[in-house]
Every structure is written in structure tokens, then in C-alpha cells.
Amino acid sequence: MKRVAMVMVALVAGGLSACGSSEGGSGGGKGPVVVGASGSLTGPLSPIGALLQKGYAQRVKEVNDAGGLDVGGTKRKIELKQLDNKSEPNLAAQQARTLVTREEAVALLGSNTPPINNAIGAMAETLRVPLVMGLNPIRAFLSGSKSGWNYAWDQFFDERQATTVQYETANLTQTNKKVALFTDNEQDGIAQGRLWTENAKKYGYTIAYHAKFPVGTTDFSSFIRRTKASGADIVIAQMIPPDGVALWKQFKALSYSPKLAFCEKCGTNSGWGAALKSSAEGTSGLGNWLPQPDRPETKQVMETLGKQIPNAHDLGLAVSGYTAASILFDAIQAAGSTEPEAINEAIGKTDKMYPVGRVKFTDNAYGVEVPMLQWQNGNGVQVYPAGGDAKLQTPVAGLK
Amino acid sequence: MTNAIVNGILLGGLYATIALGLSLAFGVLGLVNLAHGELLVGGAFVSYLVVDRLGLDPLLSLVVVIPVVFAIAYPMQAWVLTPLLRRNEDAPLVATFGFSLLIIALLQQGYSSDPKSLPASYADAGVSVLGIDIRVAYLIAFAVGVVLIGVTHRVLLKTRLGAMVRAAAADPDTASAVGIDVRRLYAATFGVAAAMAAVGGVLIGITFSFTPTSGLAWVLTAFAVVVLGGIGSILGTLIGGILLGVVEGVGVHLLGGEWRSLIIYGLFFLALTVRPNGILGRRLA
Numbered sequence: 001m002k003r004v005a006m007v008m009v010a011l012v013a014g015g016l017s018a019c020g021s022s023e024g025g026s027g028g029g030k031g032p033v034v035v036g037a038s039g040s041l042t043g044p045l046s047p048i049g050a051l052l053q054k055g056y057a058q059r060v061k062e063v064n065d066a067g068g069l070d071v072g073g074t075k076r077k078i079e080l081k082q083l084d085n086k087s088e089p090n091l092a093a094q095q096a097r098t099l100v101t102r103e104e105a106v107a108l109l110g111s112n113t114p115p116i117n118n119a120i121g122a123m124a125e126t127l128r129v130p131l132v133m134g135l136n137p138i139r140a141f142l143s144g145s146k147s148g149w150n151y152a153w154d155q156f157f158d159e160r161q162a163t164t165v166q167y168e169t170a171n172l173t174q175t176n177k178k179v180a181l182f183t184d185n186e187q188d189g190i191a192q193g194r195l196w197t198e199n200a201k202k203y204g205y206t207i208a209y210h211a212k213f214p215v216g217t218t219d220f221s222s223f224i225r226r227t228k229a230s231g232a233d234i235v236i237a238q239m240i241p242p243d244g245v246a247l248w249k250q251f252k253a254l255s256y257s258p259k260l261a262f263c264e265k266c267g268t269n270s271g272w273g274a275a276l277k278s279s280a281e282g283t284s285g286l287g288n289w290l291p292q293p294d295r296p297e298t299k300q301v302m303e304t305l306g307k308q309i310p311n312a313h314d315l316g317l318a319v320s321g322y323t324a325a326s327i328l329f330d331a332i333q334a335a336g337s338t339e340p341e342a343i344n345e346a347i348g349k350t351d352k353m354y355p356v357g358r359v360k361f362t363d364n365a366y367g368v369e370v371p372m373l374q375w376q377n378g379n380g381v382q383v384y385p386a387g388g389d390a391k392l393q394t395p396v397a398g399l400k
Numbered sequence: 401m402t403n404a405i406v407n408g409i410l411l412g413g414l415y416a417t418i419a420l421g422l423s424l425a426f427g428v429l430g431l432v433n434l435a436h437g438e439l440l441v442g443g444a445f446v447s448y449l450v451v452d453r454l455g456l457d458p459l460l461s462l463v464v465v466i467p468v469v470f471a472i473a474y475p476m477q478a479w480v481l482t483p484l485l486r487r488n489e490d491a492p493l494v495a496t497f498g499f500s501l502l503i504i505a506l507l508q509q510g511y512s513s514d515p516k517s518l519p520a521s522y523a524d525a526g527v528s529v530l531g532i533d534i535r536v537a538y539l540i541a542f543a544v545g546v547v548l549i550g551v552t553h554r555v556l557l558k559t560r561l562g563a564m565v566r567a568a569a570a571d572p573d574t575a576s577a578v579g580i581d582v583r584r585l586y587a588a589t590f591g592v593a594a595a596m597a598a599v600g601g602v603l604i605g606i607t608f609s610f611t612p613t614s615g616l617a618w619v620l621t622a623f624a625v626v627v628l629g630g631i632g633s634i635l636g637t638l639i640g641g642i643l644l645g646v647v648e649g650v651g652v653h654l655l656g657g658e659w660r661s662l663i664i665y666g667l668f669f670l671a672l673t674v675r676p677n678g679i680l681g682r683r684l685a
Binding site: 218223245 | 411519523524525526604608610612648649658
């Protein structure tokens with residue numbers, strides 16, 4: 001019995017983690033410029049981490065195929081050192097240190113979600129090395145440092161804007177304006193739940209029920225019964241993908257058929273459609289990128305990443321990584337140096353058009369404009385802003 | 401409240417199923433199997449493969465899943481764990497941790513970490529009985545759990561094979577002296593325990609979702625169930641599962657979902673303190 005208790009405590013407290021590592025590298029001289037990234041290549045966030053990595057890899061390939069970066073008159077290739085943080089913030093922070101101190105990375109690229117990105121950001125601040133990230137909602141990013149960020153830079157959607165997109169998408173159809181929220185206890189779940197609640201009245205909506213639960217929850221029966229009792233026509237959820245899949249199956253089993261259902265973070269990559277099949281139809285979720293077909297940056301990305309990644313949700317995640325890498329590499333060229341301080345200063349001066357728009361940082365953050373996508377025929381299609389791929393379909397087809 | 405209690409009882413049947421193999425392995429082999437969660441998830445992945453390739457229903461896929469997982473687990477015990485057990489009591493614990501990491505790595509390599517779910521018409525179906533909404537998947541899981549536990553209990557208590565297992569669990573040296581092949585019996589027991597875990601994995605795949613790393617969360621729940629019911633007690637596993645399901649359901653109903661983990665682990669530590677041998681005590685069957 002004592003042995004079981006010890007094992008249980010060890011499992012709960014420590015989790016099953018292990019470190020990854022890779023060899024060698026230098027940021028100085030005429031050799032390659034080493035850039036580090038601790039990515040969620042395994043663990044629950046790996047579907048997102050793998051796409052982010054694709055974006056990084058594409059930009060690295062483009063730069064290296066063109067001969068490398070012009071650093072103070074010398075062409076130098078980029079070497080991207082990538083470690084697997086297993087979707088764990090503490091491991092990500094340790095790896096950021098390893099990448100800088102052992103692998104001699106002159107700058108870092110981010111990972112995904114606030115807990116991991118902010119952990120890497122804190123390490124970047126300690127080491128005074130620039131870090132450019134995406135996939136970290138701006139408010140969660142800004143709240144991650146009480147004294148303000150100096151070396152960490154974020155380009156992703158602002159939760160306030162995202163809230164607007166959700167409610168304005170809901171305005172596209174007739175509902176009773178009652179909303180049920182499902183948020184887990186991760187940093188972004190808490191922050192987003194608060195914003196939806198605070199802004200509901202402004203858009204004419206009422207939060208009829210708010211289910212709060214820890215990550216890893218599997219049985220949602222009691223929440224669904226209360227949601228049904230509340231009469232909510234709209235569900236807005238923010239949770240990790242495995243929990244979201246379980247929730248959607250239970251919605252259907254317990255005959256809850258909302259007019260609109262948003263699943264943020266959970267329903268925003270192709271794994272959603274693969275796991276739920278027809279039940280995924282009609283689920284809405286923020287896209288990570290609002291393509292502007294007339295812009296050359298958009299055309300270039302569609303020619304490369306767009307051909308590799310057919311799903312619109314997935315493509316947006318990869319574009320976020322592509323943009324982060326582009327900003328960092330441009331800054332290294334602009335600095336004409338691999339000195340972290342010089343690169344950091346150059347990032348701060350960024351004012352250039354990228355696939356996600358004209359990036360110019362304020363308080364180390366840039367809010368990316370994002371669309372609302374809805375799962376239709378197995379793919380995410382743009383339903384907001386109007387003029388996108390398709391019209392919003394209601395009620396949620398997969399939950400009928 | 402009635403909804404929460406009924407739901408908790410049915411969910412408890414699923415909890416009992418996922419904990420049964422863990423309890424059996426501990427009761428017979430004295431082994432805390434840290435790879436139990438991964439064997440469980442591994443069963444779900446084998447079913448996923450069978451469903452995908454052969455188009456079988458997930459429950460029918462058990463015909464393939466059970467022997468496959470048994471065949472994987474049997475040599476794990478025969479060639480690694482039993483020899484280690486003879487040398488050092490704690491070595492097998494470390495070895496199962498190694499198996500756990502190995503299985504996760506293999507599953508991630510083969511399937512990525514995207515969440516998976518086993519498709520079936522009853523997976524997202526529900527029925528209403530006397531005003532209580534019930535998931536069909538919960539009913540199936542409960543029924544499977546009760547049958548599995550009943551059969552295991554009966555085999556252990558009423559059959560010659562069960563008597564041999566109990567003899568080997570109580571005193572392997574004496575059992576060996578009277579002609580019982582303890583090594584094979586241990587391997588078969590571990591194989592059966594793993595196959596039971598795989599059944600639980602298939603039920604989880606039908607009812608919820610799974611990823612290569614979701615075994616950890618389920619093994620924690622399984623530990624809580626066996627501690628509540630009594631380690632090695634087969635019937636205690638059913639009682640522990642139902643108790644955990646009901647306390648969780650009622651707790652969430654009364655206090656809110658954010659208390660869920662605290663309720664489960666609070667109950668676990670309370671049981672360890674007040675009844676360290678569980679509700680039915682520490683015994684095999």
C-alpha cells in the first residue's frame with residue numbers, strides 16, 4: 001500500500017517527463033547562425049507544435065536556398081535547433097536555456113499556448129536573448145510578465161478581438177442570445193472565459209451557464225444537463241483537443257443540439273475532423289490567419305505551405321510559425337550582427353508586411369487579425385468576415 | 401442529483417474495468433504496473449487499427465484486441481518482469497516504467513499525438529429512462545465491467561485454475577513445489593491483466609477520446625479505484641469504481657467542475673488514511 005501511495009504521489013507531482021537534446025552549433029563567425037526552438041513535438045499539443053515547426057522549416061529552407069542571411073556583409077545559413085518539450089512548460093524553459101547556453105543559439109523561436117510560451121519567454125528575459133513567437137494570445141502573453149517583456153515578442157490574435165469575432169459571427173444567425181461557456185483551467189481558458197463574460201452584454205448576449213473544469217476532464221454529463229436546462233443556443237468552449245472530442249461526443253449522446261458551437265484550441269486543427277468525423281461538421285473556431293489573396297506575401301505562402309497543408313486551420317498555424325521566423329530572420333539581417341542585443345533592438349523596429357499583415361510591435365506584441373472558420377465538408381472554411389469561402393451554417397450539423 | 405448518481409454508478413463500471421487489470425497484477429504478482437495506462441491506451445490503438453483496416457465495430461474488434469495485447473504482455477512478464485522479481489522486489493516497478501515510456505514512444509511514432517476516437521453508432525447515442533438521460537456508451541461500459549469482474553471473481557474462486565493462481569499468489573515457492581508452473585502462471589496472469597486493460601482502453605476510445613499520452617491520467621484513476629476497493633480485491637474493484645464515480649459525479653454536481661481532480665485525489669488520500677487496505681480489505685478475490 002505504501003508503495004502504491006508513493007508511486008501515485010510521484011506520478012501526480014512529477015509527471016512522466018524526459019529531456020531531449022541535440023548536438024553542437026555556433027552563432028559566431030562565418031558559420032551558420034544558430035536559432036533555437038523548443039517545440040511541442042509530442043504530448044497533447046503536438047498536432048499544433050508539428051504545424052508550427054513546418055512554418056519554421058519552410059522559412060529556414062527559403063532563406064538557406066537563397067544563400068542564407070546577409071549578416072554584416074557575410075552570407076550565413078541558418079541552422080534551426082529544435083528540441084521536443086513534450087508539451088510541458090517546465091521542460092520548455094529548461095530547453096530554452098540549453099539552446100542558448102549549450103547550443104549557442106543567438107535567438108529563439110516560440111512554441112504554442114501561453115503556459116509554454118510564457119515559460120520560454122521568462123527564460124529568454126533571464127538570458128537576455130530575443131524570442132519571437134506566435135500562437136500565444138496577446139492578453140495572456142502580456143499578463144505573463146508583471147514588469148513587461150523586453151526580449152520576448154509575440155504576434156498572434158488579441159483575445160479582445162477574438163471575442164468580437166465570436167459574437168459577431170453569432171450575429172450572423174438568429175439565436176436566443178444565450179451562451180453556455182465551457183472553459184478549462186489553463187491560463188488562456190481562464191482569461192478567455194472572463195473576456196466572453198465581460199463582453200457578452202456589449203454584444204447583446206447573456207452567459208446562461210459557465211462550466212469550469214480541470215484539463216483532462218472526460219465526463220461532462222452534469223455540465224451538459226445544466227447547459228440544456230439553461231436553454232443556451234450557443235456554446236463557446238476553450239479546451240485541449242482530447243477533452244473537446246469527449247465533450248462533443250457527449251453533446252450528441254445527451255441530445256444537446258445548439259445552433260452554434262465554437263471550440264477554440266480544440267476544434268482548430270485537422271485532428272478535430274479526423275477524430276470526430278461527421279460529428280465535427282458545423283463546429284466553428286478561430287482561424288489563425290486571415291488570408292489576403294491580393295497580397296504577394298499571401299500568394300507566396302499559398303504557393304509553398306498552402307500546397308503542403310490543405311486544411312485552412314492547419315495552414316493558419318503553420319503561417320504563424322512562418323511569420324515568426326520571417327520576423328526574426330529579417331531582424332538578424334537588419335541588425336547586421338548575431339549579437340542578441342542588436343537583434344532584439346532590430347525586432348523592436350519591425351515595420352513590414354508579412355503574411356499576417358503589417359507587423360509593428362507595441363509593448364512587444366502585435367495583434368493579428370483572424371477569421372472565424374467553420375467545419376464544412378471536412379475542412380475549415382471562412383464564414384467571418386463575410387466574403388470568405390462560405391456562409392455560416394446552423395444549427396451545428398454534426399450535433400443534430 | 402439523481403442524474404448525477406445514476407451517471408456516477410455507470411461511469412464507475414468503466415472505472416472498475418480500467419482498474420481490474422491493475423488490481424489483478426498486484427494481487428497475484430505483487431506488481432505495481434506503471435505501464436497499465438499505456439497497455440490500456442495501446443488496446444485502444446489496436447482497436448483503432450482493426451476498425452480502420454477491417455471496418456469492424458469497436459466492440460467486435462475485441463476479438464482481435466484481447467489476444468494481441470495478451471500476446472504482447474505475456475513475454476513482458478515471462479522474460480523481463482519475473483526474472484527481475486526474483487532478484488529484487490522493486491526492479492519490476494522500474495521496468496514497467498520503462499515499458500510505459502517505450503509504449504508511448506512507439507504509439508507517438510506510429511500515430512502522432514492527435515486525439516483519436518473509436519467510431520460507433522452507440523458512441524454518441526443516448527436514451528432517456530424515467531427522465532434520466534443516459535449515454536448508451538456508459539451502459540455498455542458498465543455492463544462490460546460487471547461481467548468482466550463477475551467472471552474474474554468466479555474463475556479465481558471456483559475453478560482449479562483460480563486455485564492455482566491464488567496458491568501462486570500466496571506462496572510461489574510452495575506452489576512451485578507442488579507442481580504449479582509459477583513462471584507461466586505469472587506470465588498468463590500479466591497477459592490477462594493487460595488484456596483487461598485493453599478492454600478498458602477500447603471502452604474509453606468509444607466513450608471519450610485517447611492519445612498516446614492519455615494513459616497517465618487513466619492509471620491515476622485506476623490507482624484511486626484499487627486503493628478504495630482494496631488492492632487485489634476483485635469485487636472491491638467494482639465497489640471502488642462505483643464509489644469513485646458517484647462521489648465524483650455528486651461532487652461535481654454540488655461543488656462545480658473545477659473541484660473534480662480535488663474530489664478524486666482527496667478521496668484517494670482519505671481512503672489511504674482511514675482504510676489503508678480499502679473497503680473490502682487487501683486480498684486476492
